[in-house]
Amino acid sequence: MFFAGMIQKHSGFSHLWELVGRTKELEELVANLNENDKPITLLSGSGGSGKTRLIKAAVDKITSTENGRSIFLLTQDRVTSKSLEDLGRNRKLLVCDDAHDREELRLLIEYAANPDNNTRLLLAYRKYGESRIRQQAPQLITDETPIIELKKLAPEDAEALATQALSQFGGDTRHGKRLAEYTGDCPLATIIGAQILSDNRDTLPDFLHSEEIFRDTLMLQLVEKIVEGVGSGLDQGSVRQVLETIALIQPIYENDGALIQAVESTSSLNKSNIIRVLKRLKESGVLFQRGRKSKISPDLLGDFLVESSCVINSRSTGIAEAVFESLPAGYIGNLLVNLGKLDWRLSNGDTRQSELLNSIWEKLDGSEPHSSAVAEAAFYQPEKAIRYARRLIDDGSKEKSITKILKYIAYNFEYLPDACELLWKIGRDDDRSLNQHPWHGIRVLNELGGPEPGKPIKYCDIIADFAISLTHNKDSWKHAYSPIDFLVEILSTEGHTTIATARAFTMTPFCVAQESMAATRRKVVTALIGLLNHKDKFVAYSAAMKLHEALRYPMGLFGAHLPKETRESWNNDFIETLNDIETFLTTNEVAAPVLMGIVKSVSWHAFYADEATSGPAQAIMRHLDRDLKTKATRLIMDEWGHSTFRNDRGASWEEIHTEMSNFSRTLTKSFNDASEILNFLRECLADIEESKSGQHSATTLINSMIEESNEFLSEILKSAFSNNDELMLQYAGVALGKLLNIAPKEAHDWISRTMACSGIVNLAT
Numbered sequence: 001m002f003f004a005g006m007i008q009k010h011s012g013f014s015h016l017w018e019l020v021g022r023t024k025e026l027e028e029l030v031a032n033l034n035e036n037d038k039p040i041t042l043l044s045g046s047g048g049s050g051k052t053r054l055i056k057a058a059v060d061k062i063t064s065t066e067n068g069r070s071i072f073l074l075t076q077d078r079v080t081s082k083s084l085e086d087l088g089r090n091r092k093l094l095v096c097d098d099a100h101d102r103e104e105l106r107l108l109i110e111y112a113a114n115p116d117n118n119t120r121l122l123l124a125y126r127k128y129g130e131s132r133i134r135q136q137a138p139q140l141i142t143d144e145t146p147i148i149e150l151k152k153l154a155p156e157d158a159e160a161l162a163t164q165a166l167s168q169f170g171g172d173t174r175h176g177k178r179l180a181e182y183t184g185d186c187p188l189a190t191i192i193g194a195q196i197l198s199d200n201r202d203t204l205p206d207f208l209h210s211e212e213i214f215r216d217t218l219m220l221q222l223v224e225k226i227v228e229g230v231g232s233g234l235d236q237g238s239v240r241q242v243l244e245t246i247a248l249i250q251p252i253y254e255n256d257g258a259l260i261q262a263v264e265s266t267s268s269l270n271k272s273n274i275i276r277v278l279k280r281l282k283e284s285g286v287l288f289q290r291g292r293k294s295k296i297s298p299d300l301l302g303d304f305l306v307e308s309s310c311v312i313n314s315r316s317t318g319i320a321e322a323v324f325e326s327l328p329a330g331y332i333g334n335l336l337v338n339l340g341k342l343d344w345r346l347s348n349g350d351t352r353q354s355e356l357l358n359s360i361w362e363k364l365d366g367s368e369p370h371s372s373a374v375a376e377a378a379f380y381q382p383e384k385a386i387r388y389a390r391r392l393i394d395d396g397s398k399e400k401s402i403t404k405i406l407k408y409i410a411y412n413f414e415y416l417p418d419a420c421e422l423l424w425k426i427g428r429d430d431d432r433s434l435n436q437h438p439w440h441g442i443r444v445l446n447e448l449g450g451p452e453p454g455k456p457i458k459y460c461d462i463i464a465d466f467a468i469s470l471t472h473n474k475d476s477w478k479h480a481y482s483p484i485d486f487l488v489e490i491l492s493t494e495g496h497t498t499i500a501t502a503r504a505f506t507m508t509p510f511c512v513a514q515e516s517m518a519a520t521r522r523k524v525v526t527a528l529i530g531l532l533n534h535k536d537k538f539v540a541y542s543a544a545m546k547l548h549e550a551l552r553y554p555m556g557l558f559g560a561h562l563p564k565e566t567r568e569s570w571n572n573d574f575i576e577t578l579n580d581i582e583t584f585l586t587t588n589e590v591a592a593p594v595l596m597g598i599v600k601s602v603s604w605h606a607f608y609a610d611e612a613t614s615g616p617a618q619a620i621m622r623h624l625d626r627d628l629k630t631k632a633t634r635l636i637m638d639e640w641g642h643s644t645f646r647n648d649r650g651a652s653w654e655e656i657h658t659e660m661s662n663f664s665r666t667l668t669k670s671f672n673d674a675s676e677i678l679n680f681l682r683e684c685l686a687d688i689e690e691s692k693s694g695q696h697s698a699t700t701l702i703n704s705m706i707e708e709s710n711e712f713l714s715e716i717l718k719s720a721f722s723n724n725d726e727l728m729l730q731y732a733g734v735a736l737g738k739l740l741n742i743a744p745k746e747a748h749d750w751i752s753r754t755m756a757c758s759g760i761v762n763l764a765t
Contacts, residue, residue: 008672018164019057020187022050025148029058029131032146033093033120039112040141042133043124045150048188048300051096051124053406054150058122059095069093077292079104081506084247085112087119094121101251105136106497108236110508112135113140126299128345132379135411139201140508142454158184165191171198182214188298189218196221219304230280241267242277243286243296245323247305249331251293254278258328262460263688265326265614271301306342311356314346321359333373336360339678340380346692366392371401382415389422402426410448416459420445421464428479450495451512451520460520465477466489467525477539484531488546490517490524493570494554496646509557514569525550529649532598533588540590541691544597550577551605551613571612578602578616585623592633592684595623600643632684635663636698660704668708674715678728685727702731706738713738 019026032041045051059071070089071381083109096108105123105509112121125133126512127149134141143357153161158180166173175197184191196218223240231239245263246252252259281287281296288297296302320339328641329336336357343356361384364370371392378385389405403423408420427441432445449463463486470476470483498510528550531543551574556562581598592600598620605617624634624644640646640656671677682699688696705712713735719725739747 018161019053020161020164021153022054022057022150025054025150026061028146029122029148031053031060032148033058033062033122035120035146038146039115040109040121040123040145042130042145043150044127044130044147045120045124045334046127046186047303048186048298049150050187051150053187055097055122055124059093062093071095073097074108079108081107081111084108084117089116089118091118092120094119095124096122097124098126099123099133100125103173105133107506109140110497110506113508120198128341128349131411140454143273147207152185153180153187154182155184158187158190161187162194164189166193166198166325169195169198185220186300188300191224193218196225200503219301222301222306223305223308225658226281226286229284230277230286232393235268235278238267238269239277242269242274243281244276244305244309244319246281246287247296247302247319248310248323249327249334250295250302250338251334252281252295252331253292254287254289254294256328259331262326262328262331263324266323269751276714290535303342303345305654306338307346308316310339311342311346314356315361315431316356316727318359320357320364322365324360327689329369332369333376336377337380338374340377344380348363351381355379355703357384365386366395366397366399368399368401371397371399371405375401375404378405379411382409382412385409385413386418386422393422393426396413400439403441403444406441407448413438413459413462415461416448417466420448420463423448424470424483426465428476428481431480442481442486449486450489450492451517452497453510453513454497456707457520460490461523464520464524468523469538471527471531474536475534477542482539482542484528484542484546487524487527488549491521491549491552493552494557496557507558509560511554511566514573518573521573525580529580529584532584532590532713537591537593537687537691540594541597541693543592544601546601547577547581547598548601548604550574551602573611574605574613575616578605578613578620582616582619586618590632591687591691593637593688593693595630596633596637596644597691597693599624603644628666629680629684630665632667634702635660635687635701636684637688637693637696639697639700656700657704660700661708663701664704664708667705668712674709674711677709677712678719679713681705684725693765699731703734706731717750721750 016301029041029043032038043051043054055073059073062069063071070087071093072087073095074097078402079102094108094112096102096105099105101107108121108123110121111117122205152158162179162183163173163176165171166179168177173195179190179193179197185194193214218333223243227236227239227243242263245266245364251257256350260271260274260278263269264271267274282289282294286296286301287294296305315685320335324332324335337362339357340351343351343354347354364374374385374388385405386409389402389409390400392402403426406419406423409415409732410423423445424439425441425446427443430440430442432440434440434446437443444461445467449460449467451457451460467487469485471487476483492512493514494509494511496507498505498507514734525547528543528547532540533538534543553567553570554562581602585598586593602620604616605613606621609617620642624630667677667680671680681702685698702716706716716728716731716735717739719728720735736747739750
């Protein structure tokens with residue numbers, strides 16, 4: 001039962017107390033959970049603010065007014081696609097408390113967002129976890145997602161709760177107002193304070209005269225009461241050590257032998273007594289089990305135990321370090337996350353100057369499980385995590401967890417540029433394919449830079465600026481991957497999120513809102529166009545080929561319906577891009593192979609798009625006729641016309657042959673002799689090779705020239721056999737074949753001389 005251990009009214013941790021001061025929040029929560037068009041509702045509050053109590057009230061109200069809906073309160077067991085599928089398609093409400101600690105949030109969110117699942121999802125979390133929750137599925141949790149924030153109780157409500165609790169525990173209700181003043185921001189503290197005051201009802205405790213002393217003493221006395229209650233017959237100091245260790249490494253598996261052994265090494269209790277303490281903590285409701293794992297309840301108590309045992313004057317007491325030394329591998333990540341959250345809270349989110357975890361970080365080496373533990377804590381400890389990542393990279397480590405660490409660091413705006421720099425450093429020379437390796441540095445940069453609904457545009461801007469800055473460094477183009485390999489991801493017009501579990505992959509498509517990304521896209525497109533006349537033809541050609549990413553309409557992934565208006569919303573953006581390319585070509589000198597790359601990028605618009613974009617694209621295509629070298633390059637790089645002609649033009653071999661023949665005659669008329677033509681073609685081929693454009697062939701054009709000109713035929717043979725030109729040797733066979741037909745004796749002379757030079761005996765008689 002989800003609320004087991006929470007419904008004993010004599011306990012300070014009970015949820016049977018009358019709900020005070022939350023009427024508005026309760027009505028709003030119930031209304032949102034009943035809304036058909038709001039599948040997800042968020043409930044935010046600090047530790048001890050009453051989130052779970054409000055959830056219980058909402059569940060009670062919903063179950064008392066309707067019978068047709070099932071309510072599932074999720075335990076800490078890992079949710080899978082199969083477990084969600086088993087819930088069926090009937091109306092249901094899923095309640096996820098402590099959502100900030102869930103690993104499978106995206107799966108839950110996407111399940112609830114699918115209307116076929118007939119589900120409403122409530123996510124309750126601490127305030128500091130909101131950014132993490134929104135990052136799990138920014139396209140589904142947006143500014144329109146209803147959020148209920150539990151703020152400080154009104155003074156009269158806090159006093160009413162304090163008086164209720166004092167009365168229940170037999171205390172002096174006259175202390176209610178003072179108690180409410182001290183604890184109004186934390187209803188749980190109000191209840192616990194009332195319980196402690198009631199135990200000292202004969203005299204007014206000194207700590208009630210000072211809020212600071214009260215705050216410091218409240219949880220301390222609570223811990224003492226817990227230790228007294230569960231430590232009967234045992235050394236109470238050791239019992240407290242057990243409690244502190246659990247708080248430091250939770251959530252735990254109660255029956256984990258390795259864990260019990262580790263706890264044994266940090267206390268004077270033996271194994272059997274530790275098991276007894278764990279059992280008593282569970283029976284008292286302090287150790288609260290959800291699923292297979294257990295945590296100290298309430299969270300406020302766990303926070304206090306960690307802070308009071310591990311921190312003094314903002315420095316470590318050494319307890320955390322002692323626990324670390326004996327900890328099983330599977331709990332190192334928990335320890336680092338719990339300490340990281342504490343440090344973040346104490347530092348108000350800025351841990352740069354904090355020294356609290358210094359000695360722990362010094363103990364972390366580059367192996368597992370340490371590197372994975374750092375990945376878990378990187379979001380809360382970005383400064384130290386990035387130092388750790390740098391150390392591993394400098395040591396030549398290939399741990400894939402480095403990219404995980406950097407990805408989670410990158411969720412902090414301030415550290416995004418540094419994370420990008422290191423991801424680039426470890427990914428640029430990694431020649432593995434991106435598709436098969438999800439933690440490749442360049443792929444992570446792709447994912448970070450790609451637009452998603454809900455992702456701040458500033459985030460994409462920072463990555464765009466980083467990539468563009470790299471394009472100005474000539475060394476950036478000497479690696480397996482270049483800056484534009486992740487820059488163009490920002491130009492995506494659609495995408496999908498992916499969730500993988502042991503049982504299934506879940507992919508959810510989305511379209512990018514054009515207006516939101518317009519300025520960032522223009523920055524990226526301008527950078528690509530600016531590279532088109534780069535002195536390195538490889539750089540220029542690479543940029544030209546990437547321009548097609550700026551001209552791709554969303555298609556509707558996985559069969560998703562795409563409204564006509566969504567597609568048409570990109571027309572003006574594409575027209576502006578095409579016009580900018582045309583202007584650049586008109587005012588700048590662009591190498592012929594680069595122009596071919598540009599044409600390939602715009603050809604779809606020129607041949608198949610609507611009139612809106614086809615006109616500007618055709619204007620770019622007309623640059624193919626600008627000069628002889630460009631025409632020759634076109635016939636070499638697009639030998640069969642597949643890239644720069646319509647695919648449905650019905651081009652046959654005869655048409656290609658005619659086109660080549662006509663151009664061959666043009667070449668013959670344009671040069672004084674065959675040697676000039678051959679040198680011209682060599683220049684074209686050299687430019688193409690420099691651009692590294694991939695597969696191309698001059699065979700059809702040169703064969704056509706051989707057919708057209710006997711002088712050119714002789715020049716080919718001379719270059720191939722007399723000058724040992726390996727490039728022309730591949731065309732010598734065709735030249736000899738024609739020569740055998742028109743001048744057999746001359747052909748045999750060439751053959752004989754060639755065989756003699758090669759040391760081959762001529763056996764012909």
